[in-house]
Structure formats: C-alpha cells, structure tokens
Amino acid sequence: MAYVIPSYSLAIKKEDLEELRNDVWNDDPVPGYLTVENKIYDVDIAYRGSYTREFRKKSYWLDFIEPEEFNGSREIHLNAGFKDPSLIRNKLSLDFFQDIRVLSPESQHINLTLNGSVEGVYLQLESVDDLFLQKRGLPEGPIYYAINNYANFSFMRNKKVKKEILSGYEQKVGNWTDDFYLQELITKINTTPINEFPEIIERYIHIENYLRWLSGAVCTMNNDGFTHNYALYRNSQTGLFEILPWDYDATWGRKVNGGVMEHDYVPIEGKLDNHLSFLLLQIPEYRKRYRSILEEILETRFTVDYLEEKIVFLHQALRPHILHDPYKKKSIHSFDDEPDFILQFIKARRSYLINQLKNLEN
Known part of the structure; x- marks a missing residue:
C-alpha cells in the first residue's frame, strides 16, 4: 500500500512572521492560514520543542481556529526532525509502540511550504488530548506531558529536593483538582515501604501498560525518554494512570544531536533515575513480568525480519521528497545510509538485550 505524503501550505503575514522569528522561545502564537487539498484553515502558529527551536529548520504547533x-484534531504538531538523518525515527518508534500494545499518537509525514518557500519534509504528530481519547473510545481523564527531566516520579532531582512535587509536568487536559491525583501518585511512590509497594501502586498505575512502555523505551533506546518525552493519562473509569510515548527522534542508535549512540548505552532496566521504574524492578513479580514482556517483544517485534520492511518502505517513500528538502537534500547520501544503520542497531541492540535478560532473574 502506498504511503501518501500530502502537501501543506502555511501562510503568515510578514509582520507576524517577523514577530515569530524575533523570539524563538516565545510560546505566544501568531495568526496564519493552512491550506490542505484546496481547503483553507484559519490557524494560530507557534514554534514547538526545546533545544530544537534554535535549529534552522523549525518545528511548529498549529491550533485550528x-x-x-482538522481531520478530527483541534491541534497538530509539525516536527522537523532536523537532527535525524533518516527522518523516520519518530514515526518508526510511535508505530513500534502501537505494535507492542502501548497507547501511542498517530504520525504522518507531510511536505510543508511557508509563504511559498519549500520547508521540506515534516512529521505531523497527533496531539494527546481529549480528542485523542475520543477517537479511541477511551474514558475522559486528565492528561499530563512530561516536559523536562524533572518528571522522574521522585521528590528529588540531582540529589536536591524539587521545589514543587509536579515539577516537570504540564497539564494538557483537566482542571486544577486533577493535580491532586498526580500529586498523590508521586507521594505514594516516594513514601510507600517496599514491602507494601505492589499492593499500593496497583491502585494508581496500570502496571502492564507501564512495563510495556518501559520495554518499548528500552528497545528503541530513547535515552531521555525515561524522565521526559512521555504523557500520562488517568483513565477516569479505572482510576489508573497510563503512560504514552512522545517525541522519539533520538532513538534507534542516534543521540539528540544526531551522533551515534552505542547499542549498549541504555541498560536493560532503562534509566533508573526514573524512580518509578527503579522501584517496580525491585519487586520480583514485576521483574518477572517485565522480562516476559521483553522476551515476547524481542522474539516477535524487535527483530530485523519484522522491522526491515517497514524501514525500507518509509525510506523509499520519503526519498523523492528529501531531494526537494532544502535542509536535507545535500545530505542525501547520509539519508541513504540510514536504513542499514538502523537495521545494524536493531541487530546489535537485540543481541545485547537477549544477553542481559539474565540480569532480570530474581
């Protein structure tokens, strides 16, 4: 089946574009228009991301007025993927999480022009919000984004007490009363004796979901994805928090700057500065379940045989468009090398994780 890459056209008045460019750290949007398939949408536009705002190829957030x-979304994110030489890592990761049964946003590559100038290939990311839940027939509930590495499920960060218990979290959906649920979760994580931990934590966290998410983060090796780059959703029917991946550019063997990340850089337990992961893996029954999930994934999903067709398919679909991307076309040789690079990473990472499974024995 063909992977259709649609064209999006953004139009921003000169004075508004100057305002946007004048301060890349300003989150206040400017007005503009998005045209897709001859339909015009009145939108608000702002830059998105953290360190990526200083790159030449900017990422954007669009709010539909x-x-x-727009296609069932109130807002979308257009991710430039500037430091990913393949431009497929984020989508490959989010699709992978879906394959291992972890709730995950949809993603779609598009071609973008801004005021008639070609901006190149972007990845459109679905926002994790109330409409995200509605599309999937899920109960309402608050949603939080982990916006920095203070979102580590701990009272501490770098051996210092955090000023606020919810440092690192930004509420996307909900109201101020919902903060109490997240505060209670973090408090229970940090104050419950280890012998009582399983009984208590299962009242707050969907354990199977969390361990599958941890498995996905460990396989794809998102180094900062254990205390950042995730979303939390509290299912109002079950009362349990579920965790979702978000922003997975720096994966499959590449660092945030595009450099090589060796296949054994992240241990099989993940980055244990995530206090919840650390505590869960102290519990024999959870270590056993985590190992079982990992073994299943390593056998069926995190394999060259399973992923090669997906990688080659995305690469071939994007290649003609990369040749017109002003930020990527000069590095087309690097783009062409990436499928082999990713497949070699999968082979090496899989072998490493299989060898490390013994560390999860009780």
Whole structure:
C-alpha cells in the first residue's frame, strides 16, 4: 500500500512572521492560514520543542481556529526532525509502540511550504488530548506531558529536593483538582515501604501498560525518554494512570544531536533515575513480568525480519521528497545510509538485550 505524503501550505503575514522569528522561545502564537487539498484553515502558529527551536529548520504547533478541527484534531504538531538523518525515527518508534500494545499518537509525514518557500519534509504528530481519547473510545481523564527531566516520579532531582512535587509536568487536559491525583501518585511512590509497594501502586498505575512502555523505551533506546518525552493519562473509569510515548527522534542508535549512540548505552532496566521504574524492578513479580514482556517483544517485534520492511518502505517513500528538502537534500547520501544503520542497531541492540535478560532473574 502506498504511503501518501500530502502537501501543506502555511501562510503568515510578514509582520507576524517577523514577530515569530524575533523570539524563538516565545510560546505566544501568531495568526496564519493552512491550506490542505484546496481547503483553507484559519490557524494560530507557534514554534514547538526545546533545544530544537534554535535549529534552522523549525518545528511548529498549529491550533485550528476556523474550522475548529482538522481531520478530527483541534491541534497538530509539525516536527522537523532536523537532527535525524533518516527522518523516520519518530514515526518508526510511535508505530513500534502501537505494535507492542502501548497507547501511542498517530504520525504522518507531510511536505510543508511557508509563504511559498519549500520547508521540506515534516512529521505531523497527533496531539494527546481529549480528542485523542475520543477517537479511541477511551474514558475522559486528565492528561499530563512530561516536559523536562524533572518528571522522574521522585521528590528529588540531582540529589536536591524539587521545589514543587509536579515539577516537570504540564497539564494538557483537566482542571486544577486533577493535580491532586498526580500529586498523590508521586507521594505514594516516594513514601510507600517496599514491602507494601505492589499492593499500593496497583491502585494508581496500570502496571502492564507501564512495563510495556518501559520495554518499548528500552528497545528503541530513547535515552531521555525515561524522565521526559512521555504523557500520562488517568483513565477516569479505572482510576489508573497510563503512560504514552512522545517525541522519539533520538532513538534507534542516534543521540539528540544526531551522533551515534552505542547499542549498549541504555541498560536493560532503562534509566533508573526514573524512580518509578527503579522501584517496580525491585519487586520480583514485576521483574518477572517485565522480562516476559521483553522476551515476547524481542522474539516477535524487535527483530530485523519484522522491522526491515517497514524501514525500507518509509525510506523509499520519503526519498523523492528529501531531494526537494532544502535542509536535507545535500545530505542525501547520509539519508541513504540510514536504513542499514538502523537495521545494524536493531541487530546489535537485540543481541545485547537477549544477553542481559539474565540480569532480570530474581
């Protein structure tokens, strides 16, 4: 089946574009228009991301004003993937999480022009919000984004007490009363005796979901994804928090700067500055379940045989468009080398994790 890469056209008045470019750290949006398939949408536009805002190829956040929705979304994110020479890592990761049964946003590559100038290939990311839940028939519930590495499920960060218990979290959906649920979760994580931990934590966290998410983060090796780059959703029917991946550019053997990350850089337990992961893996029954999940994934999903067709398919679909991307076309040889690079990473990472499974024995 063909992977259709649609064209999006952004139009921003000169004075508004100057305002946007004048301060890349300003989150206040400017007005503009998005045209897709001859339909015009009135939108608000702002830059998105953290360190990526200083790159030449910017990422954008679009909020739809009139009409209020676009393909069932109130807002979308256009990710430049500037430091990913393949431009497929984020999508490959999010699709991988879906394959291992972890709730995950949809993603779609697009071609973008801004005021008639070609900006190149972007990845459109679905926002994790109330409409995200509605599309999947999920109960309402608050949603939080982990916006920096203070979102480590701990009272501490770098051996210092955090000023606020919810440092690192930004509420996307909900109201101020919902903060109490997250505060209670973090408090229970940090104050419950280890012998009582399983009984208590299962009242707050969907354990199977969490261990599958941890498995996905460990396989794809998102180094900062254990205390950052995730979302939390509290299912109002079960009362349990579920965790979702978000922003997975720096994966499959590449660092945030595009450099090589060796296949054994992240241990099989993940980065244990995530206090919840650390505590869960102290519990024999959870270590056993985590090992079982990992073994299943390593056998069926995190393999060259399973992923090669997906990688080659995305690469071949994007290649003609990369040749017109002003930021990527000069490095087309690097782009062409990436499928082999990713497949070699999968082979090496899989072998490493299989060898390390013994560390999860009780």
